[in-house]
Amino acid sequence: MTDPDRAEDSTDTVAEPPSDDRGYGFPVALWRGLDRHRPPGVTRIQRWRSPLRGLWLTSVFGSVLLVTLPIVIVTGLLSYIAYGPQFGQAIPGDVGFLKLPTFDWPTDPSWLYRLNQGLHVGLGLILIPLVLAKLWSVIPRLFAWPPSRSIAQVIERVSLLMLVGGILFEIVTGVLNIQYDYIFGFSFYTAHYFGAWVFIAGFVVHVAIKLPRMWQGLRSRSMREVMRTSVADTRPDPYEPDGLVSEDPAPATVSRRGALALVGGGTVLIAVLTAGQTLGGWTRHSALLLPRGRTRGDGPNDFQVNRTAFAARIDPKTTGDAWRLTLGGGPTPVVLDRAALSAMPQHTAVLPIACVEGWSTTETWTGVPLRELARLAGVPNPLSARVSSLERGGAFSRATLQANQVAHPDALLALRVNGVDLSPDHGFPARIIVPALPGVHNTKWVAAIAFEAGTT
Numbered sequence: 001m002t003d004p005d006r007a008e009d010s011t012d013t014v015a016e017p018p019s020d021d022r023g024y025g026f027p028v029a030l031w032r033g034l035d036r037h038r039p040p041g042v043t044r045i046q047r048w049r050s051p052l053r054g055l056w057l058t059s060v061f062g063s064v065l066l067v068t069l070p071i072v073i074v075t076g077l078l079s080y081i082a083y084g085p086q087f088g089q090a091i092p093g094d095v096g097f098l099k100l101p102t103f104d105w106p107t108d109p110s111w112l113y114r115l116n117q118g119l120h121v122g123l124g125l126i127l128i129p130l131v132l133a134k135l136w137s138v139i140p141r142l143f144a145w146p147p148s149r150s151i152a153q154v155i156e157r158v159s160l161l162m163l164v165g166g167i168l169f170e171i172v173t174g175v176l177n178i179q180y181d182y183i184f185g186f187s188f189y190t191a192h193y194f195g196a197w198v199f200i201a202g203f204v205v206h207v208a209i210k211l212p213r214m215w216q217g218l219r220s221r222s223m224r225e226v227m228r229t230s231v232a233d234t235r236p237d238p239y240e241p242d243g244l245v246s247e248d249p250a251p252a253t254v255s256r257r258g259a260l261a262l263v264g265g266g267t268v269l270i271a272v273l274t275a276g277q278t279l280g281g282w283t284r285h286s287a288l289l290l291p292r293g294r295t296r297g298d299g300p301n302d303f304q305v306n307r308t309a310f311a312a313r314i315d316p317k318t319t320g321d322a323w324r325l326t327l328g329g330g331p332t333p334v335v336l337d338r339a340a341l342s343a344m345p346q347h348t349a350v351l352p353i354a355c356v357e358g359w360s361t362t363e364t365w366t367g368v369p370l371r372e373l374a375r376l377a378g379v380p381n382p383l384s385a386r387v388s389s390l391e392r393g394g395a396f397s398r399a400t401l402q403a404n405q406v407a408h409p410d411a412l413l414a415l416r417v418n419g420v421d422l423s424p425d426h427g428f429p430a431r432i433i434v435p436a437l438p439g440v441h442n443t444k445w446v447a448a449i450a451f452e453a454g455t456t
C-alpha cells in the first residue's frame with residue numbers, strides 16, 4: 001500500500017457518515033471495492049417493501065423448518081441404507097468418502113419402509129410452500145451488497161448458497177422423479193444423493209450461525225398478539241441496517257396472521273393432494289398430484305402398477321406353461337414349475353409394497369416362504385439371496401436380499417394376491433414380497449433365486 005492510497009482511504013472515512021461505516025474485515029480494500037461496484041440490478045431487488053418481512057416472520061418459518069427438515073434428511077439417508085449399499089445395489093453405488101454406515105434393514109415392523117418413504121416424500125412435498133415462504137421472507141438478504149464484508153461472512157454466504165441451491169435442487173429432482181419425468185441426462189438418484197449432502201452441509205452451518213437470532217426473533221412478538229392483529233393494525237418490525245426490514249415499508253395489504261394462514265393453507269392443500277397415495281383407501285382419490293399408480297388392475301388385482309408387463313417387455317410366452325423357477329446356490333440347481341410351487345405348503349401375509357416415490361399399497365399375498373425355497377435348494381440358512389427376473393436389463397430386473405429378509409416367515413415368493421393369481425402386471429407367475437423391503441426389490445416375474453451359502 002502506498003501513501004496516496006492511505007490518504008484517499010482516510011479522506012473517505014471522514015467524508016462518509018458514520019452509518020455508512022460498514023465494519024469491513026480483512027482485507028478491507030477488497031470488501032470496500034465490492035461495495036463501491038454495486039451491480040445495476042441490486043438496488044431494484046432490494047426495493048422489496050413488504051411490511052411483514054422481518055425477523056419474527058422469518059424465525060417462525062425457520063423454526064418449523066428446523067424441526068421438520070431433519071426428518072426429511074434422516075429418512076432420505078435411511079432410504080439409501082434400506083436399498084442395501086452392502087450389496088452394491090444402492091444408487092449411486094460409489095459415493096467415496098460420503099459412504100454411510102450400513103446395517104441390515106429390519107423386516108419388522110412390515111410398514112417401516114412405508115413410514116420412512118411416506119415421511120420423506122410426504123413431508124418433502126408438504127414443506128415446499130414453507131420453503132418458498134422462508135425464501136421470500138429473506139430475499140433482500142440473498143441479494144445483499146456487498147455480498148460479504150469479511151472472510152467469516154464469505155463462509156456464511158457460501159453456506160447460504162449451498163442451503164438455498166441445495167434445497168431447490170432436491171425439490172426439483174425429487175418432484176421430477178415422482179412425476180416419472182427423467183428430463184436430465186444424469187441419474188436422478190445420484191443427483192439427489194449428492195445434492196442432499198450439499199444441502200445438509202449448508203443446513204448445519206446455517207443453523208449453527210442463525211439459531212440465536214431465530215430465538216431472538218421468535219421472542220420479538222407474541223404469537224397470540226399476531227393472531228389478533230388485523231391488516232389495518234399490522235406494523236413493520238423496527239428498521240435495522242442490514243436486516244430484513246425495508247427502509248421504506250409499504251402499507252400492509254395482508255396481516256401476519258393472513259400470511260401464516262396462506263402458507264398453512266398451501267401445505268394443507270399439498271397434503272390433501274398427496275397423502276392419499278400413502279394412506280390408501282378413499283383418500284387415494286384425492287392424490288391428484290401423483291400420476292404414478294394410476295394404471296391399475298382388475299378385481300383383486302386392482303392396485304397400482306409401477307411398471308406394466310408390457311412396459312417391461314415381458315413376453316407372454318415365457319410366463320405360461322413354459323415358465324420355470326431355478327433355485328441355485330446348493331449342490332445342484334433345483335428347477336420347479338408353477339404347479340410344483342402351488343403344491344407346496346402356502347403361507348399368506350398382509351404386506352405393503354412401498355415405493356421409494358412415496359406411494360404404497362397393502363395387499364394380502366399368498367405363496368411359498370423364501371426360507372422353504374432356500375431349504376429346498378439345499379441352503380437352509382443363506383447369507384443372502386440373489387433374485388432375477390424374466391425382465392431383461394434395467395435396474396429393476398434383479399435384487400439381492402439380506403439373510404433376515406429371506407428368513408422372515410412372511411417373506412414370500414408370492415403366486416397369488418387377494419385370493420387370486422397375480423395379474424401379469426403384478427408379476428405373474430411369481431413375485432417377491434418381503435416385509436419392510438423397499439418396493440423396488442419386490443421383483444416381479446421371478447425366473448431364478450440364487451442363495452448364498454453361509455459358513456456353517
Ligand SMILES: Nc1nc2c(c(=O)[nH]1)N[C@H]1C(S)=C(S)[C@@H](COP(=O)(O)O)O[C@H]1N2
Binds near residue numbers: 307391439441444445
Ligand atoms: N421385474 C421388475 N420388478 C419390479 C419392478 C419392475 O419394473 N420390474 N418395479 C418395482 C418397483 S419400483 C415397485 S415400487 C414394485 C411395484 O409393484 P406393483 O407394480 O405390483 O405395484 O415392483 C417392483 N418390482
Ligand SMILES: [Mo]
Binds near residue numbers: 439
Ligand atoms: Mo418403486
